[in-house]
Amino acid sequence: MLKRLNHVAIAVTDLESATANYRDTLGARVSEPQALPEHGVTVVFVELDNTKIELLEPLGEGSPIAAFLEKNPSGGLHHVCYEVEDILAARDQLKAKGARVLGDGEPKTGAHGKPVLFLHPKDFNGTLVELEQI
Numbered sequence: 111m112l113k114r115l116n117h118v119a120i121a122v123t124d125l126e127s128a129t130a131n132y133r134d135t136l137g138a139r140v141s142e143p144q145a146l147p148e149h150g151v152t153v154v155f156v157e158l159d160n161t162k163i164e165l166l167e168p169l170g171e172g173s174p175i176a177a178f179l180e181k182n183p184s185g186g187l188h189h190v191c192y193e194v195e196d197i198l199a200a201r202d203q204l205k206a207k208g209a210r211v212l213g214d215g216e217p218k219t220g221a222h223g224k225p226v227l228f229l230h231p232k233d234f235n236g237t238l239v240e241l242e243q244i
């Protein structure tokens with residue numbers, strides 16, 4: 111079911127300083143910040159040869175990143191995102207195997223304009239999993 115690792119996401123308290131860390135200290139290529147109110151985040155992508163790092167800062171009321179930062183004030187690994195060919199088929203197979211699909215179970219449009227879904231971290235060894243249709 112899983113294809114490439116699309117990105118690893120890191121929750122940060124200060125997106126500008128986190129971006130500077132990757133761009134200036136580590137010498138990586140970074141995107142412009144993108145506000146995604148429907149996801150409650152502002153995002154910057156660090157572009158690597160084989161995958162991406164997604165830096166996430168909370169945006170607006172009820173942001174999942176704000177909740178995460180309350181429990182993890184220094185920030186840290188928030189989720190991993192795997193590509194799938196058919197997100198609805200993947201969702202149905204996972205549900206049949208007992209995995210919890212978060213939200214209303216319907217894909218949302220993610221940062222790359224593609225459908226995404228999230229799976230409960232307790233069902234995947236304490237790691238929140240995002241699926242993105244390629």
Ligand SMILES: CC[C@@H](C(=O)O)C(=O)SCCNC(=O)CCNC(=O)[C@H](O)C(C)(C)COP(=O)(O)OP(=O)(O)OC[C@H]1O[C@@H](n2cnc3c(N)ncnc32)[C@H](O)[C@@H]1OP(=O)(O)O
Nearest residue numbers: 149151153174177188212220221222226228231236237238
């Ligand atoms: C940029 C757009 C998009 C993209 O295209 O890439 C994105 O990536 S958006 C990213 C942000 N969106 C989301 O995270 C959506 C899915 N998340 C959720 O639905 C919730 O955040 C959550 C995972 C269900 C957690 O919600 P919360 O209300 O905080 O629940 P709890 O506090 O009850 O947590 C339950 C349990 O799970 C642990 N937890 C919470 N978040 C994580 C996490 N990111 N990684 C690992 N574990 C996590 C939490 O600590 C609780 O554990 P216990 O304390 O042991 O009960």
Ligand SMILES: [Co+2]
Nearest residue numbers: 119164191240
């Ligand atoms: Co993501």
